[in-house]
Amino acid sequence: xxxxxxxxxxxxxxxxxxLNEALKEHxxxxxxxxxxxxxxxxGPMSLTEIWKYLNVEAPTITRTATxxxxxxxxxxxxxxxxxxxxxxxxxxxxxQFPHVEASVLAFEAKITxxxxxxxxxxxxxxxxxLEG
Numbered sequence: 001x002x003x004x005x006x007x008x009x010x011x012x013x014x015x016x017x018x019l020n021e022a023l024k025e026h027x028x029x030x031x032x033x034x035x036x037x038x039x040x041x042x043g044p045m046s047l048t049e050i051w052k053y054l055n056v057e058a059p060t061i062t063r064t065a066t067x068x069x070x071x072x073x074x075x076x077x078x079x080x081x082x083x084x085x086x087x088x089x090x091x092x093x094x095x096q097f098p099h100v101e102a103s104v105l106a107f108e109a110k111i112t113x114x115x116x117x118x119x120x121x122x123x124x125x126x127x128x129x130l131e132g
Contacts, residue, residue, distance in 0.1 A: 044088035
């Protein structure tokens with residue numbers, strides 16, 4: 001295995017674990033946060049739009065969305081096509097979002113504290129080059 005990919009996978013697991021720790025106080029996991037963040041950023045979305053954007057299998061997104069709905073973070077809304085499943089942030093989620101976001105931003109600041117702004121931008125550009 002190319003050492004570059006080994007490091008990517010190791011760092012990814014490490015980052016996910018640390019993010020889960022930061023989200024624990026809110027009763028969330030990184031996969032749930034990804035959906036909440038997307039809904040906050042884009043407004044109501046279909047499950048199809050979400051799984052395509054996140055590049056995650058549809059059943060995984062469906063299970064995560066169902067759990068978020070059970071926890072009160074999202075609500076299902078009617079779409080133009082009744083077969084389409086559209087979700088949106090609940091009032092509870094809109095109220096709690098700033099608190100969760102503050103925890104995520106603190107996590108991100110801690111992780112990137114060793115990088116200059118130029119290094120962050122450089123890393124982003126390098127990662128873009130690896131898109132397939």
